[in-house]
Amino acid sequence: MIDFELSEEQQMIRDTVGAFALDEIRPAARPADESGNIPQALISKVAELGLVSGAIPETLGGDGGERSAVTGAIVAEELACGDLAVAIHCLAPRLLAYPVLEMGTDEQRGAVLKRLAGAEFVVATAAVMEPRWDFDLTELNVTARRDGAGWIIAGDKCCVPLAAESETMLVYAKSAAGKGFGGVDAFIVPRGAAGVSVGEREKNMGLKGLATYEVSFKEVRLDADGRLGGDRGINYSRLMSESRVALGAMAVGVMRAAFEYARDYAKERKAFGVPIATKQAIAFMIADMAIEIDAARLLLWEAASRLDKGADALEESYLAKNYAAASALRVTDNAVQALGGHGYIREHPVEMWFRNARGFSMLDGIATV
Amino acid sequence: MKILVPIKRVPDPATTIRVLPDGSGIATDNVKWVINPFDEIAIEEALRIKEKQAGSEVVLVTIGQSTWQEQLRTGLAMGADRAILVKNDGYLDPLALAKIIAKVAAGENADLVLLGKQAIDDDSNQVGQMLAELLGWPQATFASKVEFADKRVTVIREVDGGLETIAFNLPAVVTTDLRLNEPRYASLPGIMKARKKELKEVAAESLGLDLAPKLKIKSLTAPPKRQAGRKVASVEELVSVLHTEAKVI
Numbered sequence: 001m002i003d004f005e006l007s008e009e010q011q012m013i014r015d016t017v018g019a020f021a022l023d024e025i026r027p028a029a030r031p032a033d034e035s036g037n038i039p040q041a042l043i044s045k046v047a048e049l050g051l052v053s054g055a056i057p058e059t060l061g062g063d064g065g066e067r068s069a070v071t072g073a074i075v076a077e078e079l080a081c082g083d084l085a086v087a088i089h090c091l092a093p094r095l096l097a098y099p100v101l102e103m104g105t106d107e108q109r110g111a112v113l114k115r116l117a118g119a120e121f122v123v124a125t126a127a128v129m130e131p132r133w134d135f136d137l138t139e140l141n142v143t144a145r146r147d148g149a150g151w152i153i154a155g156d157k158c159c160v161p162l163a164a165e166s167e168t169m170l171v172y173a174k175s176a177a178g179k180g181f182g183g184v185d186a187f188i189v190p191r192g193a194a195g196v197s198v199g200e201r202e203k204n205m206g207l208k209g210l211a212t213y214e215v216s217f218k219e220v221r222l223d224a225d226g227r228l229g230g231d232r233g234i235n236y237s238r239l240m241s242e243s244r245v246a247l248g249a250m251a252v253g254v255m256r257a258a259f260e261y262a263r264d265y266a267k268e269r270k271a272f273g274v275p276i277a278t279k280q281a282i283a284f285m286i287a288d289m290a291i292e293i294d295a296a297r298l299l300l301w302e303a304a305s306r307l308d309k310g311a312d313a314l315e316e317s318y319l320a321k322n323y324a325a326a327s328a329l330r331v332t333d334n335a336v337q338a339l340g341g342h343g344y345i346r347e348h349p350v351e352m353w354f355r356n357a358r359g360f361s362m363l364d365g366i367a368t369v
Numbered sequence: 370m371k372i373l374v375p376i377k378r379v380p381d382p383a384t385t386i387r388v389l390p391d392g393s394g395i396a397t398d399n400v401k402w403v404i405n406p407f408d409e410i411a412i413e414e415a416l417r418i419k420e421k422q423a424g425s426e427v428v429l430v431t432i433g434q435s436t437w438q439e440q441l442r443t444g445l446a447m448g449a450d451r452a453i454l455v456k457n458d459g460y461l462d463p464l465a466l467a468k469i470i471a472k473v474a475a476g477e478n479a480d481l482v483l484l485g486k487q488a489i490d491d492d493s494n495q496v497g498q499m500l501a502e503l504l505g506w507p508q509a510t511f512a513s514k515v516e517f518a519d520k521r522v523t524v525i526r527e528v529d530g531g532l533e534t535i536a537f538n539l540p541a542v543v544t545t546d547l548r549l550n551e552p553r554y555a556s557l558p559g560i561m562k563a564r565k566k567e568l569k570e571v572a573a574e575s576l577g578l579d580l581a582p583k584l585k586i587k588s589l590t591a592p593p594k595r596q597a598g599r600k601v602a603s604v605e606e607l608v609s610v611l612h613t614e615a616k617v618i
Binding site (some may be wrong): 008009012013016017019020048049050051053054063064075204 | 439442443446533553554556557558559560561562563564
C-alpha cells in the first residue's frame with residue numbers, strides 16, 4: 001500500500017515551519033549572503049521551534065523523542081526554502097545529536113544530548129568531508145587508530161559547518177582495515193582537545209551566510225568512550241543515508257524558492273503586451289521546474305520512509321540526493337533565465353539561490369563518486 | 370486563573386476570496402483555513418498570562434464543524450491546555466455565538482474570556498460585547514495591553530483619538546487588538562504533544578439555547594473593482610475636479 005498523504009501533525013509542521021521560513025528567515029537571507037553573518041536573534045528564534053530538542057527524549061531533558069526521516073525532510077525543505085545558509089546553520093547540531101541519539105551508548109547519550117536538549121541554541125557539528133579531489137565517503141583519509149584503551153585521530157577535514165563555534169564535533173574516521181562503510185567510525189571530539197586546530201573560514205561561492213572551516217587533527221588522543229556506540233560502533237551507511245535525505249530535501253527547498261519566485265515574476269512581467277508566463281518558452285520552463293521539484297521530493301520521501309521503517313536506504317537515498325542536487329542546479333538556472341537580465345542582478349534573490357544550489361553536488365561528495 | 374479563549378476558523382488573510390455567483394457565500398475550494406488572527410493574539414496573551422501566573426489553565430473553544438478541530442489543534446500546539454469543539458453545521462449569528470460561549474464560560478467557571486475583537490471574515494465585532502452583557506461581566510474591548518494585580522485587571526484600550534486605560538475586577542471579557550502582542554509559532558514538540566491533549570466535542574443543540582438566527586445574510590457581493598487613478602495638471606484642476614466630478618468638496 002502506498003500512501004503519500006501527510007499525517008495531521010506533519011501538515012501542521014509543514015505549515016508552521018513554512019510560515020516561519022517565509023516570514024522570519026527569508027528576509028534575513030540576502031543580508032546574510034552579503035555580510036556573511038546570520039543574526040543571533042534569528043538563530044535563537046529558530047531554536048525555539050525545537051528542531052533539536054524535539055527529537056531528544058524527555059528522560060534526557062529534551063522535549064519529545066519522536067523522530068522521523070519523512071518529517072525531517074519536510075522540515076529541512078521548508079527551512080531551506082527560507083534560506084539554505086540559515087537552514088544548515090540551525091540544523092548543524094543535529095549532525096551530532098541524531099547519530100548519538102540513534103547509535104550512542106547510554107553514557108554518550110546522557111553526556112551529549114542533555115547539553116543539546118534545552119531551548120537555547122547550542123552549537124555542534126560533524127566533520128565528514130576531506131580536502132582531496134578523490135574524496136570518497138567510504139575511504140576516509142582521516143584515521144583513527146587504537147592507543148591502549150583509547151584512540152588517536154589524525155588527518156584533515158573540510159567544509160565543516162560552524163567548526164569554530166562548536167562545543168562538540170562528531171568526526172568520521174577510518175578505523176578498521178575493512179573496505180566500504182564498515183571501516184568507518186565516528187568519534188566525539190570536544191572543542192579544545194589537544195591537537196585539534198580550526199583553520200580560516202572558507203570562502204565559498206554560495207552559502208555565504210554559513211561559516212565553514214577546514215579542521216586538522218594532529219594526533220588527537222581520545223578515551224575509549226570517544227568512539228560513538230562504544231564497542232558496537234555505528235551503522236555508517238544508515239547515517240549517511242539520513243544525511244543525504246536531509247541534504248536532498250534542502251535542495252528541494254531551494255528549488256521551490258526559485259520556482260515560486262520565477263513563476264510569480266513571469267505572471268507579472270509583461271513583454272509584447274502580455275505576461276511572459278503566457279509565452280511557451282517560459283511556460284514550458286516553469287512547468288519543467290514544477291515537475292523536477294515533485295519528482296525530487298517523491299524520491300526523497302521514498303528513501304525517508306524506508307529509513308523510518310528501519311530498512312536500508314543506501315541506494316534510494318543516493319539516487320534521491322543525486323537527482324535533487326542535479327535538479328536544483330537546473331531549476332535555479334532556469335529561474336535566473338526566466339527573470340532575464342533581472343535574474344543576473346543581486347536585487348533579485350534567484351542568483352543567490354543559483355549559487356547556493358551549486359553546492360549540493362559537492363556537499364558530502366557523492367555526486368561524482 | 371482559568372482563561373477561556375474562543376477562536377474562529379477563517380480563510381487565510383493571504384487567500385484571494387471569491388464570492389459565489391449566487392451571492393450565498395464564498396467559494397471555499399482551495400481556501401486555506403487559519404485561526405482568526407485576532408484570536409491568535411488572544412491565545413498568545415492567554416499563554417503569556419499562564420506563564421506568569423502558575424497554575425493557570427488555557428481552554429480553547431470553537432463553534433463549528435468537525436474540521437474546525439484543525440484550528441483547535443494549532444492552538445493546542447501553541448501551548449493551550451485543552452479544547453472544546455461545540456459542533457454545529459448551520460449559520461449562527463453573533464448573538465447565538467455569544468450565548469454558546471457564555472454557557473461554556475459559566476460551565477467551565479472561567480475567570481477570564483479572552484477573544485479577538487472581531488473575526489476577519491465578517492468583521493462583525495459583536496461577540497465579545499454581547500458575551501459580557503449575557504454574563505453580566507465587565508468588558509474591555511480593543512485591548513493593546515493587559516495587566517494583572519490579584520483579581521484586578523488593568524487594560525489599555527485603543528479608541529478613536531488615543532488610548533484609554535480602564536480597570537475592573539475578574540471575571541471579565543477582554544477582546545484583543547492588533548498591537549497587543551505578536552503570536553508565537555507552534556514548536557515541533559508542541560505540535561507532537563497537541564495530539565495527546567484533550568479535545569472534547571459537545572453538540573450545540575444539547576446546550577438548550579435558542580440559537581435561531583436573528584440576523585440573515587441576504588447576499589454577498591464583491592467590492593467594485595478599483596478604477597485606475599488619474600493625474601491632474603494643477604492644484605486648481607484638482608480642486609475643480611473634486612468639486613464638480615467627485616462632489617466631495
